[in-house]
Amino acid sequence: MANVLINAPKTVRKGETIELKALILHPMETGFRPGVDGRLIPRNIIEHFTATWNGVEIFRLKMSPAMAANPYVSFFAVAKESGTIRFQWTGDRNFLAEGSVMVTVT
């Protein structure tokens, strides 16, 4: 189960700039660390994060092994129309997590 926390305003005025914040539970294992048995722990990171507003992409981010566990992403968008903002995280081992939030533009 994807475990995410999303922070977005519920209602905004048209044309207003809003901040969107998303946090996800993920180990972001670098692939460079040896485990207790001395062997490298295989890499397991989130590679891509995207956000869409009513299906239109508004933000995209490529992540690297240098990022800390449980990455937190914050970005801004201009509110144009009411709808759903979808967040998607994809990565190693076919990792796929999704979250969404409804925003009403008045």
Added chain:
Amino acid sequence: MRLSAAVGLGTVFLATFAMAQGGKDQRRSGYQDMSPALQKMQDDDTANPAMLYVQVGETLWKQKAGASNKACADCHDSGSMKGVAARYPAIPPGGDKPVDLEGRINLCRTGQQKAAPFEAESEELLDLAAYLARQSRGMPIAPTDDPRLTSFRAHGEQLFKERQGQLNLSCANCHDDNAGKKLGGAIIPQAHPTGYPIYRLEWQALGSLERRLRNCLIGLRAEPFDYGSPDYVDLELYLMDRAKGMTMDAPAVRP
């Protein structure tokens, strides 16, 4: 009449509460020594990474487990766990030794659910502890006045004040005598366990008070007690008593 009595009592409570937080009380929680940015991170439930674990904990709370196929929620009403994290460690019913919150969860797991106990510091145990601790946020730390705890607490105090390790330092040398000063770049906190389990940025994960104590012992170049050792419970008893009346801010973020 009854209303005014209630209001009066409320005022007295608020006054003592304020005294415990500021005024003559010189105690400071780790929260007060953090940067404003970290305080904001902790206060925002969508930015505090510990809340991710609380979410998992809530799922585990409702999930049936073990041979008796019972969930925690089958016995405990929702909301009945308010204040529990603020008074543990305590002696469980029918027991004669104190256990901490994690120990109590495992007692329920083996005794009621008839399931294998969670491993020390395992994610499931921390998730449940965080879920419980969240319900005591904002409440004052209120250790039980069970007289059977006195000797355990005294042992905890002795451990706190005893020099150990290659550096030959006691907990009190830093956290009583030199709290508020700097160790490296960091402020030495007064060691009040108001926010456990904590999301420590250095760990990039949630951890228990036991893990934090181990951390300090390793820092002293002392050999840490084993996980699950009663020495940790005694230390926790003493620390909770020392922080009596301070506000719980669990699950906290710490640098």
